[in-house]
Amino acid sequence: MNAEDEYTARLAVHRDKLHACLYSLYGRHADFENWFAQLLRQAGHRHAQRSAALRALDARRQAAPDWFAHERMLGYCAYVDRFAGDLQGLAQRIDYLRELGVRHLHLLPFLKMRAQDNDGGFAVSSFEAVEPSLGSMADLEALTAALREADISLCADFVLNHVADDHPWAQAARSGDAQHRAFFHLFDDQAQCAQYERHLNQVFPHSAPGNFTYVTALGAWVWTTFYPYQWDLNYANPQVFAAMADALLQLANRGIEVFRLDSAPFLWKRLGSSCQNLPEVHVLLKALRGLIELVAPGCLLLAEAIVPSQELPPYFGAGDECHLAYHSSLMAAGWAALAQERSDILREVMASTPTLPMPASWLCYVRCHDDIGWQVLANDYRRMGSGSHELHAVSAFYNGRDPRSYAQGAAFQSDDPKAAHGSNGMSASLLGFERARDAQDTELALRRLLLLYGLAFSFGGLPVIYMGDELAQTNDSADSAQARAAADGRWLQRPVLDSTRLAQRHDAQQPSGRSYQALRELIQLRAALPELAANAPRQLLRSQEPALLAFERDASLRVLANFSSRPLPLSSLRAELNMPASDWHLLWRAQAAASDEALLPWEMLWMQRR
Numbered sequence: 001m002n003a004e005d006e007y008t009a010r011l012a013v014h015r016d017k018l019h020a021c022l023y024s025l026y027g028r029h030a031d032f033e034n035w036f037a038q039l040l041r042q043a044g045h046r047h048a049q050r051s052a053a054l055r056a057l058d059a060r061r062q063a064a065p066d067w068f069a070h071e072r073m074l075g076y077c078a079y080v081d082r083f084a085g086d087l088q089g090l091a092q093r094i095d096y097l098r099e100l101g102v103r104h105l106h107l108l109p110f111l112k113m114r115a116q117d118n119d120g121g122f123a124v125s126s127f128e129a130v131e132p133s134l135g136s137m138a139d140l141e142a143l144t145a146a147l148r149e150a151d152i153s154l155c156a157d158f159v160l161n162h163v164a165d166d167h168p169w170a171q172a173a174r175s176g177d178a179q180h181r182a183f184f185h186l187f188d189d190q191a192q193c194a195q196y197e198r199h200l201n202q203v204f205p206h207s208a209p210g211n212f213t214y215v216t217a218l219g220a221w222v223w224t225t226f227y228p229y230q231w232d233l234n235y236a237n238p239q240v241f242a243a244m245a246d247a248l249l250q251l252a253n254r255g256i257e258v259f260r261l262d263s264a265p266f267l268w269k270r271l272g273s274s275c276q277n278l279p280e281v282h283v284l285l286k287a288l289r290g291l292i293e294l295v296a297p298g299c300l301l302l303a304e305a306i307v308p309s310q311e312l313p314p315y316f317g318a319g320d321e322c323h324l325a326y327h328s329s330l331m332a333a334g335w336a337a338l339a340q341e342r343s344d345i346l347r348e349v350m351a352s353t354p355t356l357p358m359p360a361s362w363l364c365y366v367r368c369h370d371d372i373g374w375q376v377l378a379n380d381y382r383r384m385g386s387g388s389h390e391l392h393a394v395s396a397f398y399n400g401r402d403p404r405s406y407a408q409g410a411a412f413q414s415d416d417p418k419a420a421h422g423s424n425g426m427s428a429s430l431l432g433f434e435r436a437r438d439a440q441d442t443e444l445a446l447r448r449l450l451l452l453y454g455l456a457f458s459f460g461g462l463p464v465i466y467m468g469d470e471l472a473q474t475n476d477s478a479d480s481a482q483a484r485a486a487a488d489g490r491w492l493q494r495p496v497l498d499s500t501r502l503a504q505r506h507d508a509q510q511p512s513g514r515s516y517q518a519l520r521e522l523i524q525l526r527a528a529l530p531e532l533a534a535n536a537p538r539q540l541l542r543s544q545e546p547a548l549l550a551f552e553r554d555a556s557l558r559v560l561a562n563f564s565s566r567p568l569p570l571s572s573l574r575a576e577l578n579m580p581a582s583d584w585h586l587l588w589r590a591q592a593a594a595s596d597e598a599l600l601p602w603e604m605l606w607m608q609r610r
Contacts, residue, residue, distance in 0.1 A: 003055065007047045010294050011040070017320075018290035021283050026238040039242050046249040047295045054255065054298065057148065061298035066359035068104070068153075068300060068323065068462060069534035072527045075104035075155075075464030077368060079120075080134050082496050083467055087135035087143050094150050096502075100470060101523040104462060105147060106155040106260065108369055110134050114164040114229055120369065120490070122157070122262060123164035123230050127247035137254065144255025155258035155302065158248055161266045162230040165215075169243075170231055174217040183240050184231050185223035185269060187212070193221050199274055206413045207488065225266050225275075235267050235284060245291050252296040260302045261285070261322070264315070277307065282314050285321045300324060302363060306370075308379050309353050319357035327353070327362040328376050330459060334452050335372055335423075335430070338602075339397040339405075340390075341564040343549040348380045350459075350540055350551065361534040362461030366452045367430075367469060369494055371412040371422030372398070391420035398423040398430055406432035406445070408475060412489045424485075424492045427452070428472040433511060442511055444565075446472070447602035450518055450590050451561060454604040455549075457526050458559045461534050465519070466493075471501040472515035518590060525588055525606070531557040541577055548599075550577055556609045558584065560599060567598035585610055 001009070019036060026032055050058075061067055076097060084090035087110070097105060109121025112129040121131070130136055147154050163169060172180035187193050193212040200211050203226055212221045213228040223232040233240050248259060268280035285301070292299050303315040303322040309329040315322050333349040356362070374391045381390045396402045399411040399421075409425035428434065431452075432445035449472065456463040476485070476495035484491035501512035508514055526532050531554040541550035547564035550573075558579065562568050574580065587606040599605065 003048055003050070006055070007044050007294065010297070011044075014290050014293050015040070018287060018294075021287040021290065022238070022241075025236075025280060025283055025287075026241075029238060032238070035238050035242070039245070042242070042246055043249065043291055043295050046246070046253060050253050050296065053145070053148070054253065054296065057257075058296060058298035066535065069359055069361045071529055071532045072101075073103050073462045073534075074101050074523055074527075075106060075363070075365075075462055076100065076102040076467065077106040077108070077365075077464050078467035078497075079108045079369070079494060080110045082494060084497075086133070087130065087139040091143050091146050094146055094152070097152060098150055100465075100520060101527065102152055102465075104153050104155060104258065104464070106258070106464065109157045109159070110140075111156075114166055117227065117229060118164065119227055119230065120488075120494070122159055123162075123227065124159050125164045125166050126168070127251065141254050144257075148255065148257075153257040153300075154255065155260055155300075156251065156256045157262050157304075158251070158259040159262045160233075160244065161263035162224075162226065162232045165229045165231055167231075174215070179239070181218070182237050183234060183243075185234050186218060186220040187223075188220055190214075190221055196269070196271055196275070199272055201274060201276070204413055223269070226263070232266070232269075234269075235280075236269075241284065241287070245288060248288065249291065249295050252292070252299050257298065258300040258302055258324075260304050261288075262304045264303050265305050265307065277305070277311065277314070282317060282321060285315065286317055289317075289321055302326075306373060306376060308376055309349065310379070313354045313356075316357050316360050319360060323359070324361055324363050324462065327364050327459075327461060328373070329353075329380065330362070330455070331365055332372055332374060332377050333380070334366070334455050335398065336374070336377060336390075336394045337549070337563040338431075338448060338452070339394045339407075342546040343561070343563045344384060344546065345377065345380060345390075346455075346549050346563070347540060348384055349377070350538075352380070352383070356535075358535060362459070363464060364456040364459050364461040365464045365466065366456055367427045367466040367493060368464075369466075369490060371424050371490055373422045374420045388420060395420040395423060398425065406435055406441075408434040410485075410489055410492055424489045426473060426475050426493045426495070427466065427469045428515075429475040433472050434474045444602060446511065446514060446518070447590055447600070449515060450522070451563070451602050451604050453519060454522060454559070454606075455561065457522055458532055458553065458557075458606065460532070460536060460538050460553065468495060468497055468501075470516050470519050471498060471505060471512040473498050473501055473512070522588060529557060529587075530554070531608075543573070543576055545573065545576075548573065557587070558607045558609075559604065560607065561604040562599045562602060565601045567595075567600050570595075570597060570599055573599060579607065583610055584608065 112126040113121045114123040208227045213224040265276045268278040269275045300323040302324040306328045329349045333346045337346045397405045398407045398409040408429040412422035431448040436442040504510040504512045505516040536554040539552045549561040584607045587608045589605045
């Protein structure tokens with residue numbers, strides 16, 4: 001089938017639903033039908049530009065729509081410059097990614113960014129250019145082709161909510177262009193801002209308080225949810241949706257296969273609401289999904305919605321919105337369970353995890369470029385009958401306020417010692433590698449690292465390794481990083497990949513080598529276990545032991561995890577869980593922690609039915 005026939009066939013399937021979505025948002029506009037027809041013509045033009053290689057990829061993905069949910073999928077997340085210098089250097093590290101087993105590579109923002117402060121690249125100056133220090137669009141297309149050849153899908157951030165104040169749209173608005181002023185939320189009267197502000201939260205209360213910024217050149221207050229130099233887009237204007245959708249489709253034609261939809265919950269504004277997670281957000285995402293299905297059905301949408309897992313089903317819709325969403329509750333609960341040395345919060349989160357439409361998947365992670373936000377667990381603790389003191393204690397454990405802690409972390413966005421504010425730090429530093437005094441401390445830190453990643457690998461989803469975790473790399477201690485972290489503490493967990501640790505990855509005498517080899521062994525084992533596919537059944541197992549997390553995958557594989565510093569007798573656990581040795585055999589455990597009598601502190605076992 002040629003490209004034109006493909007588009008015509010897909011249009012017959014998706015046109016009416018796409019029309020209904022967009023009519024519900026923009027039907028009141030007198031020229032809606034003309035606007036919609038132009039949107040479809042533009043989409044058809046982008047499809048005609050799609051390369052034969054990408055159209056072939058689309059066909060393969062449509063024939064296997066759950067391709068991203070199988071047990072061989074593994075993600076890796078990195079900044080281009082911190083990982084490899086630039087896009088050409090990154091192409092030279094594809095063999096390393098393949099060695100590790102990576103099939104999904106999330107590169108943090110690499111599009112042209114604001115020249116000065118830019119929120120780590122999330123203040124985008126152009127969707128049509130790469131940041132010059134990282135390369136060019138030609139470099140990007142060469143990289144996506146090389147990754148595709150290596151069976152690795154490139155995931156890129158697509159910042160939906162805002163653009164930088166030096167983006168061409170913002171520059172045009174500043175110059176007085178009425179069409180582009182309508183791309184933003186502008187207010188002549190600060191009292192109007194105050195009416196909205198009464199119901200709004202603050203994303204960065206310490207470094208960027210408030211949600212509005214007065215811009216003299218505009219003669220108005222502009223909505224700036226994140227930083228003053230990031231101007232929120234006005235999605236009530238259909239031209240904004242059309243322009244952003246076209247930018248996404250052009251990037252899809254460059255070979256990007258997964259779009260992380262940054263700041264998706266904030267897209268729609270309504271007076272008297274928190275302006276987060278409003279119903280119109282989901283209509284917009286359904287419309288974006290419809291255009292993806294028309295033009296580039298081999299691509300995926302990942303919702304960056306850091307909300308409790310029970311609030312995430314709308315981001316999947318009925319399988320017609322996003323394909324993936326972060327399971328931030330699971331991530332935070334894993335860290336909380338370590339700090340509290342009991343697994344009840346993890347059991348609560350797992351028990352309340354919603355069932356997803358097919359095909360869809362959670363994105364499971366241990367750390368990322370952002371802080372660990374503890375408030376995502378507030379409702380889970382309330383359901384358990386606990387109060388905010390639980391979150392405060394966990395926060396204190398990782399932020400250096402608990403003398404019993406092994407963690408070397410830092411608080412984020414709060415000066416209130418009573419607040420459960422976010423925590424920054426690399427996994428290795430938060431888990432005890434940095435404070436280890438001897439080989440035993442290092443061994444315990446390694447077990448904790450394997451415990452959290454073992455959870456991400458076995459829960460059921462697409463697990464992602466954050467750059468450096470595989471090498472037990474610790475917090476960034478460079479002088480330049482300290483200066484950056486003073487302004488934005490998240491730079492603590494954004495170090496340059498340690499070349500020495502990388503060279504030591506096959507040396508079992510080094511912590512980096514032990515970590516790398518243990519994780520790689522676990523990755524290879526997981527890839528051979530269909531029971532660990534994202535959509536295979538999962539069942540919690542009951543136990544009276546507070547420190548134990550036990551669950552079953554597909555009735556044939558069981559995971560036993562000790563979240564405490566004390567050994568648990570295996571014989572009594574086997575008896576309680578009805579797991580006689582004759583019926584179950586050991587698949588994996590950390591070699592250095594082998595014991596037939598006990599599940600050692602911070603240890604995880606994978607067991608398979610004989």
